Amino acid sequence: MKLYKKDGNIMQILSFPNESAEKGDYLMVEDADVAKALIVQVIDVQFAAVQGVLEELLRTLPDGAEPIQGEDIDPLEIAPHITYIQDATLLVCKIRATLEGGTLSPSSSWLPSRSQSLIKKISIPELMKLAKVNGNLPIILGGTKDSTLLTIDASEIDGTLNIITGKKGCGKSHLSKLLMASLIGYKATVVIFDLNGEYGSIGMTNDGRRNMYYDKIYALTPSQNFKVDIDQLHLNVVLGILVNALHLPGTSAREFKHIWKGLRDRGALTLANLGEAIRNCNCNQHVRDALASRFHSLVNSGFFTDNKAESTLLEDSMLKAKEQGGAMVINLKNTGNIDRQIVVEYVLGKLVDSLQNWKLKAVFLFAEEAHLYLRETYWDDIVTRMRHFGIFTTFITNQPDTIQDTIYRQADNIFLFNFTNEHDLDVVSRAARVDAETVRSIARDLPPHHCLTLGRVVHDFPMVTRVRSLDLKTMGETRLFFAQVPVIA
Amino acid sequence: MVIEQYTITTTPKYNFPQPTPETPLPQRFIELSINSLRQVRNTTFQPNPQNIHQDAYAEETPTQLQLKRQPLPLSPRRQETTLAAVDTSTIKIGETTTGIVIAIRGATVWKQNRNYKYQRFGPLIFHITEENKNAVYGNLQRDYFKAQNSGSHQSAPTLMQMPTRLASLLERLLQTTLAKKMTDGLILFDGSLTCGTIDTPVHRLREILSTARRNQNTVIAFSKATSLRSNGFLITDLLPEKETPYLLETTGLSFKPPTVLLGDVYVARLNKANMAFRLDIDHEMPFQSHLEAVEKLLGNDAFQHGYPETLRLAHILCTFTANEVLAMQHFVTRRHGIQIINRPDMHRLLFGPFGKEGYA
Numbered sequence: 001m002k003l004y005k006k007d008g009n010i011m012q013i014l015s016f017p018n019e020s021a022e023k024g025d026y027l028m029v030e031d032a033d034v035a036k037a038l039i040v041q042v043i044d045v046q047f048a049a050v051q052g053v054l055e056e057l058l059r060t061l062p063d064g065a066e067p068i069q070g071e072d073i074d075p076l077e078i079a080p081h082i083t084y085i086q087d088a089t090l091l092v093c094k095i096r097a098t099l100e101g102g103t104l105s106p107s108s109s110w111l112p113s114r115s116q117s118l119i120k121k122i123s124i125p126e127l128m129k130l131a132k133v134n135g136n137l138p139i140i141l142g143g144t145k146d147s148t149l150l151t152i153d154a155s156e157i158d159g160t161l162n163i164i165t166g167k168k169g170c171g172k173s174h175l176s177k178l179l180m181a182s183l184i185g186y187k188a189t190v191v192i193f194d195l196n197g198e199y200g201s202i203g204m205t206n207d208g209r210r211n212m213y214y215d216k217i218y219a220l221t222p223s224q225n226f227k228v229d230i231d232q233l234h235l236n237v238v239l240g241i242l243v244n245a246l247h248l249p250g251t252s253a254r255e256f257k258h259i260w261k262g263l264r265d266r267g268a269l270t271l272a273n274l275g276e277a278i279r280n281c282n283c284n285q286h287v288r289d290a291l292a293s294r295f296h297s298l299v300n301s302g303f304f305t306d307n308k309a310e311s312t313l314l315e316d317s318m319l320k321a322k323e324q325g326g327a328m329v330i331n332l333k334n335t336g337n338i339d340r341q342i343v344v345e346y347v348l349g350k351l352v353d354s355l356q357n358w359k360l361k362a363v364f365l366f367a368e369e370a371h372l373y374l375r376e377t378y379w380d381d382i383v384t385r386m387r388h389f390g391i392f393t394t395f396i397t398n399q400p401d402t403i404q405d406t407i408y409r410q411a412d413n414i415f416l417f418n419f420t421n422e423h424d425l426d427v428v429s430r431a432a433r434v435d436a437e438t439v440r441s442i443a444r445d446l447p448p449h450h451c452l453t454l455g456r457v458v459h460d461f462p463m464v465t466r467v468r469s470l471d472l473k474t475m476g477e478t479r480l481f482f483a484q485v486p487v488i489a
Numbered sequence: 490m491v492i493e494q495y496t497i498t499t500t501p502k503y504n505f506p507q508p509t510p511e512t513p514l515p516q517r518f519i520e521l522s523i524n525s526l527r528q529v530r531n532t533t534f535q536p537n538p539q540n541i542h543q544d545a546y547a548e549e550t551p552t553q554l555q556l557k558r559q560p561l562p563l564s565p566r567r568q569e570t571t572l573a574a575v576d577t578s579t580i581k582i583g584e585t586t587t588g589i590v591i592a593i594r595g596a597t598v599w600k601q602n603r604n605y606k607y608q609r610f611g612p613l614i615f616h617i618t619e620e621n622k623n624a625v626y627g628n629l630q631r632d633y634f635k636a637q638n639s640g641s642h643q644s645a646p647t648l649m650q651m652p653t654r655l656a657s658l659l660e661r662l663l664q665t666t667l668a669k670k671m672t673d674g675l676i677l678f679d680g681s682l683t684c685g686t687i688d689t690p691v692h693r694l695r696e697i698l699s700t701a702r703r704n705q706n707t708v709i710a711f712s713k714a715t716s717l718r719s720n721g722f723l724i725t726d727l728l729p730e731k732e733t734p735y736l737l738e739t740t741g742l743s744f745k746p747p748t749v750l751l752g753d754v755y756v757a758r759l760n761k762a763n764m765a766f767r768l769d770i771d772h773e774m775p776f777q778s779h780l781e782a783v784e785k786l787l788g789n790d791a792f793q794h795g796y797p798e799t800l801r802l803a804h805i806l807c808t809f810t811a812n813e814v815l816a817m818q819h820f821v822t823r824r825h826g827i828q829i830i831n832r833p834d835m836h837r838l839l840f841g842p843f844g845k846e847g848y849a
Binding site: 050051052053055056068069070071072073074075076078081082084085086 | 522608802806812823
């Protein structure tokens, strides 16, 4: 390989047919004279612009249709040299770092010698060792192209904002399950907003046996095994539900606050009493009507109860998860739109409350297709305010444009699966830790179940991994009409 | 990009479809090529040289040349006839401290049963020095043409003439082989049937034509450009607006010795394209067979801009591309340990931006 050109942080390297390099590979451009090396990543492979190739190709089709048949007597065997030149490739590489004295730095302000530099491929384990991408809490993401494992450190997900995105059916949920299971293994507390009811059986193996996570998975289905005792509900949480999920106007919210406090002071906070108090409220008719309609929504959700015995599961789960690690899977599969928002508002409110009171140390929140249940103003809240309380969110979506720009800019890690749509790639390119060329070039060609990992977990060395399989019962398959139809021969 | 290079006249190939295995052609060329390259082992090499500028064969314009204005109409004869064409190319691929490194390649294309086929010979790379040029050229002349005066100072080309001389030799050799092995066909040469020059002695071309005739072949030479003029005008510019295809006869054409013309010269406009070519047909053949040969050519070959496809393919196949030149430079450096050096461009060095080639 020969160094050909450098433009900004893009380097072009000439590669010959016997030197294979593919998109995603890392190369080291070493200049022994200055004892420095550039670490570059191949982001595109092109044909080298060798003069005369067009003529070479054209003359094989001189009559415009079938190749002319003939014999080449090539006594000096020059033909292999012609092929060698003709098949030369140009590796478009992105400079990732400078290696000097065994230490990596993000600088690319120097230029290695074009004639003297030695260029060689660098294996992923070698790079990971240099970049110190390992640690005490390893999570094996999967295998790399050179048959080594890509291992990230769980602590690099701690306190971060992550995005898992890619086309439908390329393995996003699978990766989020892998991350989730690994975190649980390290006794972390995980909360999942499970839109499609596919995380509840993580405690089971594919063949239906219990696995090591079985006792750490708490599947909570709103209105069934997951209810809230209204007496234990904090005013802030209920106001959050009324205002954010049920769009209660401010004036009405103030009136509700008085009613709530009155009942609380009297120790008579039940659903029945709350309904009665609203009906008898000495206030504007419109306010009363507004409060009454929200109250009925709360009651009709079936999520609230006066029975303390029915409402202990979340608290218990949190307690256990805090001790041994565990995942609270909030199953939103059969929950209506409004009820879904009520549940999410409650859970988030409860989490903040628990974190503020140090009932929980920190929570890893996995939110699948969050735009379906999170109000817009919540996005910033989650990534800024709630992060300080200890809620570390991972968004999972196949519609990257549903996540706000501000989220991308603050994302610490991006796990990117295949996208072919230019618009989707554009959106993902906005992430601060990502360069557009890498995303556009590599993500477009990712095969299914292969993920481009970007950001802190890989110390800003984008790496492609085939996400490893898990022996977990998968529930995320799409129900198919023709799946059971016998094939007609 | 096609490198500027010389295409010498056409050459034959063996009898179709099978080449003769016993032909002495490859072996001697190969031996000389390899031997010459051995001499440059572990020396330095300057690639990307300037193209060799050889004076094109200067046609002496005969004073009495007249072009008959009455066209000879032609009608294509579909009778199945084998067509064959030969062309060679040469290029200088670099310089060493003692000489030049050149490459030559020849191609024979034939059309039989409506299919074009080809045989390419080469590239052959030669390292030519002042010391070995006579031996290389002389040996080839002697081995293939039994030349008596090979190696003599009269016939010894200069170093810069060697690429075209060697290519010309290869081309005549391919033509000879083709004339011997083919029967009842049309053999297309690139160029004219003018001879008497150092690289095309009269006896050599005469022998080729005579061999072709013995095998009932007709030789037709196409010149892409001519300097022949009639009444001050290029003969290929004087095209009557008549229905194509047609030939225009010339008369009164003779050259001063030692130049000899072995063909009858025509101007051929072979399709509606407003392009005509000088056509030389073996003058030992009867006039009627000249017309028949061109009509068979019309009935058996495709034409682009009035130029036969078989000959066009021969040219295309032997021409060196820039990619191939790179490959040959790669070959000589890898196989023969020749170290590439880059001498400064003196024009650039002395004249800066005014030192571009072509702004002499």
